[in-house]
Amino acid sequence: MRIIINLCVIALTALSLPSVAGESIDKSLSVDGATNISVENLRGKVKILAWDKSTVAVTGEIDDKAERFIFEKDGAFIKVKTVMPHHMKSSWHEQGSNLTIHVPKHLRLDFQGVSTDVIVEGLTKSTEVKSVSGNIQVNSLSELIEITSVSGDITSENLSGKIDLSSVSGDIYDKASKGRISLKAVSGHLKTRTQANEVFVNTVSGEIDIMMGDVDELVISTVSGDVDGELSLNTNGLIKMSSVSGDINLGFTNDVQASFRMKSNAGGDLVNKITQDKAKHAKYGPSSKLYFATGNGKASVKASTVSGRLKVYKK
Structure with missing residues (x-):
């Protein structure tokens, strides 16, 4: 009798064990008042897709080296986490997990990965995604959006709201964004085709390629990277x-009406292809300046360089 009881205990314990390494998974949880979801998967591939159901569903396969898989609800938070050994050494770029997570579109998302490639689509609240070397693709997100990578590339399309995209050495490609967007990189290249009316771009050595629509404010800062841009500057706009x-x-793709103040401090070139005004060189030293106005001059364009070339022109 005791042997039978022990066998039953072992069987029940096995049924209650959490998901383990390499297993396939197909689980769901009711949202039931939750407002946030956190997803942590250190390597592999993860898709996070919005849907209209009131449940979170996870399908796919767990990392072969995972210690356990957590999928639980705690008050307003839903947690999805692949728990890995503390000492992974050189195995970060092996296959890892392959998960698809369907999420109600109103949940706030916090995703963290190391070498995880991640796709996020369709969420309407705040979305924060961080990965070290994995590539990040985000589509059709709105409200508050913060995407960060170290060496992975970031690709975004149809984002709206307050958008922050940043990478160290990875490239950033943005398309059809609206609202307010900030693009930052150290050595990565930045490329955007945006309809945002407030645009902030910062890089150290990466190249910048930006095409914009009607802009209220544009701020560009670079150290050694080159910048090519087109835009239509609104009345009372600022660059x-x-x-x-x-x-x-x-x-400029419109009949720009602005006051221009351009300065060079150490031998840089100032080129004006909008009017006939030319740069004036300092009597002593290598500095120069170029001031002129077009139309009613209500908008403002300010530009400075140490030794680079600044050129404004009518497209």
Whole structure:
């Protein structure tokens, strides 16, 4: 009799064990008042897709080296986590988990990964995604959006709201964004085709390629990276541009009406292809300046460089 009881205990214990390494998973939880979801998967591939159901569903396969898999609700929070050994050493770039997570579109998302490639689509509240070397793709998100990578590339399309995209050495490609967008990189290249009316771009040595619509405010800062941009500057709009040795070429697609103040401090070139006004060189030293106005001059364009080339032109 005791043997039978012990066998039953062992069987029940096995049924209650959490998901383990390499297993397939197909689980769901009712949201039941939850407002936030956190997802942590250190390597592999993860898709997080919005839907209209009131449940969170996880399907796929867990990392072969995972110690356990957590999928639980605690008050307003739902947690999805692949728990890995503390000492992974050189195995970060092995296959890892492959998960698809369907999420109610109104949940706030916090995702963290190391070498995880992640796709996020369709969420309407705040979305925060961080990965070290994995590539990040985000589509059709709105409200508050913060995407961060170290060496992975970031690709975004159809974002709206307050948008912050940043990478160290990875490239950033943005398309059809609206609202307010900030793009930051150290050595990565930045490329955007945006309809945002407030645009902030910062890089150290990476190249910047930006095409914009109607802009209220544009701020560009670069050290040695070159900048090519086009935009339509709204009435009372503001542009601020600065570089150390990088070249900046900015074209206006509308009949821009603004006051221009351009300065070079150590031999840089100032080029004006909008009016006939030319740069004036300092009597002593290598500095120069170029001041002029078009139309009613209500908008403002300010640009400075140390040794780079600043060019403004009519597209």
